Amino acid sequence: MELLRSKLFSQFPQIVFGMSTKNGGVSDPPYGLNLSIGVGDDPDNVRENRKRFFNALNIDGTRLAFPLQVHSSQVQDAHTPGRYINTDGLTTDKKEIYLIVSVADCLPVFLFDPIHNAIAGVHAGWKGTDQKITMKMIQLMNERWQTDPSEIIAFLGPAAGVCCYEVGEGVAELFSSEFKAPQSNGKYHLDIPAVNKEQLISAGVKIENIEHENFCTICSNDRFHSYRRDGNESGRMMGVIGLRG
Numbered sequence: 374m375e376l377l378r379s380k381l382f383s384q385f386p387q388i389v390f391g392m393s394t395k396n397g398g399v400s401d402p403p404y405g406l407n408l409s410i411g412v413g414d415d416p417d418n419v420r421e422n423r424k425r426f427f428n429a430l431n432i433d434g435t436r437l438a439f440p441l442q443v444h445s446s447q448v449q450d451a452h453t454p455g456r457y458i459n460t461d462g463l464t465t466d467k468k469e470i471y472l473i474v475s476v477a478d479c480l481p482v483f484l485f486d487p488i489h490n491a492i493a494g495v496h497a498g499w500k501g502t503d504q505k506i507t508m509k510m511i512q513l514m515n516e517r518w519q520t521d522p523s524e525i526i527a528f529l530g531p532a533a534g535v536c537c538y539e540v541g542e543g544v545a546e547l548f549s550s551e552f553k554a555p556q557s558n559g560k561y562h563l564d565i566p567a568v569n570k571e572q573l574i575s576a577g578v579k580i581e582n583i584e585h586e587n588f589c590t591i592c593s594n595d596r597f598h599s600y601r602r603d604g605n606e607s608g609r610m611m612g613v614i615g616l617r618g
């Protein structure tokens with residue numbers, strides 16, 4: 374199974390972190406290592422894929438906190454494992470609660486406050502990014518755990534890149550010109566990871582504390598799932614972060 378790890382998070386032994394790719398699952402093509410139910414894949418295969426993914430990270434599958442993502446900027450804290458409706462970001466300072474972010478083109482953002490031992494996971498598509506979900510999460514961490522942004526370690530995972538992520542004028546006009554490239558067809562290529570990185574920095578996160586796995590999901594060939602590329606037959610990847618008990 375091919376997993377993405379974080380160089381920055383791996384310096385902290387209490388952190389468990391990993392992101393899946395498309396590789397290493399039991400599902401038939403095009404799904405591969407799909408970790409999401411309800412995207413057209415065989416549920417038994419998804420269960421087996423999840424088991425393999427969480428086993429590879431030595432995570433107890435009953436200790437997961439799932440946000441039921443809706444492309445919002447709603448964030449909340451997770452005191453127990455379970456499903457959290459209408460939310461696109463979870464944070465906790467509890468041990469053995471593993472926060473999930475599920476993606477196929479949207480940007481997964483993971484945060485760690487090593488001073489207060491608090492973690493967060495954020496799902497940032499263009500809507501959440503426009504509504505500054507990453508900054509809202511930092512604000513919530515500050516309220517809940519007294520997190521100082523200058524102490525935060527951040528990881529940005531693979532997402533639709535500026536090389537491929539085409540949007541119309543209506544979406545493009547929400548973002549400042551440094552984050553979009555006009556195309557000859559009148560549309561724009563948008564750089565969602567760069568916007569989130571900028572939001573982290575303006576919230577006070579140090580640039581050297583931001584790790585960015587700058588892979589484009591759309592042109593990754595078969596390394597990552599991409600909804601834009603594969604449409605209704607696209608699987609989903611998961612990133613997970615937790616504090617070991």
Ligand SMILES: [Zn+2]
Binds near residue numbers: 535538591592593
């Ligand atoms: Zn690309």
